[in-house]
Amino acid sequence: MNLLSHTLTSLEVSEMVGRAHDKVIRDIRNIITQIGDAKTGESYFIESTYTNSQNKELPSFNLTKKGCELFGTRMTGEKGTKFAVEYIERFNKMESQLSQPSNTKLLLQSALEQEERLEVVETDVKYLKNHMRINGPQEQRIGANARGKVMQCLGGIESAAYKEIGRKAFQQFWRDFKKYFEIPRYGELPKVRFEESLQFIQEWSPDTALRLEIKKLNGQQHLRLAE
Template sequence: MSELKDLVIMKDGQAVTTSLEVAKIFEKRHDRVIRAIESKLTDPNFGVSEMFCESTYADASGKQNKMYYMNRDGFTFIAMGFTGRKADEFKLEYIEAFNKMESYIRKQEAVKQLPQTPEGQIRLLLESNVHMDERMTNAEEDIALLKNKSEIDSTQRFQLQKARNKRAVEVCGGKDSNFYKTKSRKVFMALAHDFKEYFEIPRYDALRKEDFNKAIEFVDGWYPSVLLKREIDEVNAQTNLDI
């Protein structure tokens, strides 16, 4: 994980990050991040000009190259296209970094504007605390939403795999059954197919965290089709199998 202080900086009194930092953290080519930003800037359907600010940086040879500063909205607009568990983790890092930098900026502004009278100072501090609580509540809700929308973690994948294996063995008739010994793959494939169809995902580990409990319930209550159930019963009823 990156240091939060490196993700978001203060520029002209605003919390921003750079296209360079986004490219590095999300392991994207910088020119492609630039292209993504400029495609939004040139599209008349998007009013995003205030989200980005063109600038330059010096590379190792001293050459000046294009880069962009972006505020929280600009980052969110670009990062929405980055998918996967690792990308979601970095998005959460950026949200936390933006929150911390914006909190710091607000505190600095509050100090500059403190009234000279003790009563005015107390009133302003109380108002600042109220606004800070509201902001932190909103930030916590944003983080919770992103966590729920991200893919399940390794512990949840393991739990889901155990539930899937347990249910498939039960449907086959147990590990000592004829069907499990000879054709269990059909049950695993049928369960996987129905699971992915129900949750509209391409693979098990693409399941969203918010659907994890529902997924466990689905697996525990899953039954094969009538035709597959009939085949299971027929195979298990056989006493002598040609294997």
């Protein structure tokens, strides 16, 4: 907290006690002299200046709450009481204002809260984008591409391999697909990985054992046709 923002000027004190400013300055200096310690005196009275109506710079003091209390001890009777009441009210008002958040602080707080809300929304959007499932047409396209790829690997619908181990080949494909994408069924595929799934289908091939089995069955078919 800025100490000067929580003080009264000697000009204000002069007006409050109905005493000439130069005499208030003199009284303050006398008190500082009696305190004897300049550093301690600064916690009561802070030297300053002001510019008068003739644009002349003159000496003044800023009085802390302790300074007002000490200055008030030099005054007796009704005048002293009125000064005490007035400076107490003034300082209480300052303390109340300082305890309330400034407009700038409120704006900063509001901006921070808005930024936090936006971060939450962005996080939610990112989560939805990364976890949103493929739609119906995309699911159909994956299914169709997969059927075409497996059929191609088997040698076509008329091949012996398709007739004998077609089911086995499709099971292997979907097992590989779900394992690669870590999903229980292909309809659970995240939408963001749809293009990747089409690439997977294009690059897929049966394992070595299944390829040999397909080759053997289709080779036997060709032999039968040649007989």
